[in-house]
Amino acid sequence: MxxxxxxxxxxxxxxxxxxxxxxxxxxxxxxxxxxxxxxxxxxxxxxxxxxxxxxxxxxxxxxxxxxxxxELPLDPDTVLATLEAAPVDNLGETLARTVIGVWDSVHQPAVVAAVRSALTSGDENLVRSFLLDVALKDIAVRVDSPPGSGLLRVALVASQMTGLFVTRHLLGIDALRALPTERAVRLIAPTLQRYLTGPLDPPV
Known part of the structure; x- marks a missing residue:
């Protein structure tokens, strides 16, 4: 050859x-x-x-x-390196700031196009594999307390971030689309941190 x-x-x-x-x-x-x-x-x-x-x-x-x-427009290793360097008790803010920062950067049109293409072409499993097997896999290990909860924790994080992306960038809901990056980070970070390190079951 x-x-x-x-x-x-x-x-x-x-x-x-x-x-x-x-x-x-x-x-x-x-x-x-x-x-x-x-x-x-x-x-x-x-x-x-x-x-x-x-x-x-x-x-x-x-x-x-x-x-x-x-068809992502940037290498996720750059993003993952930032998350790996963050202490566990600051993962929520770091994750929100890093990911939302990418969404609101010059890469936004390409990211939106890639996600829209994957969802409309029936490649949802491809996105799921990327999120759970690559992007969030190492985080699941770090937040696996109590043992066995790590996968649920990162799945909840994925649900929150995916929902925000869809409503903000695909559906274009005005109240979310108009949020400045920093305010979006401040609003979402505490919820992500609770999913990652807080109690998973409400008090009885």
Missing amino acids: TDPATPTRPGRRPGHANTRDRILQAARNQFAGKGFDHTTIRSIASEAGVDSALVHHYFGTKRRLLVDAI
Whole structure:
């Protein structure tokens, strides 16, 4: 197999467009059907009818391939690094500030387009896999107190952030759309922190 030329920009490899598209579609199918952890580069390559080395050549890592499959405009590792550095008792504010900051940045049109495309094309499982298997997975381990509650905690966080995104950026509800970034962060951060570290059951 002839090695394609050196890439001209990160995240995009030159080569036959149909081959790249086949790999991306296979990745969407695999991630949506099996989740991030149970999907392998080998299984994606097999479905796409290419060699595993070609998948690596086009996309590098499995995480990078997931990002490209969802068509996110930025590398989530940058966001995740910020969350990893935050103390547990400040995760709610850090998460709100980091994520809402991305939504309200120059990346907003691309983020909105990517989420709208995933939801309208039937790729909801792809978004779910990204949220739970990549974006929030490490946080679930850090907030797993009492043991076994971590997944529920991050699922509640995902529900809150997803609801805010949909109502603010897809439905365009005026009261939410007009919120300045800083006020949106202040309003949502305490709820996120309660989900992450507070009691999950109301007092009897």
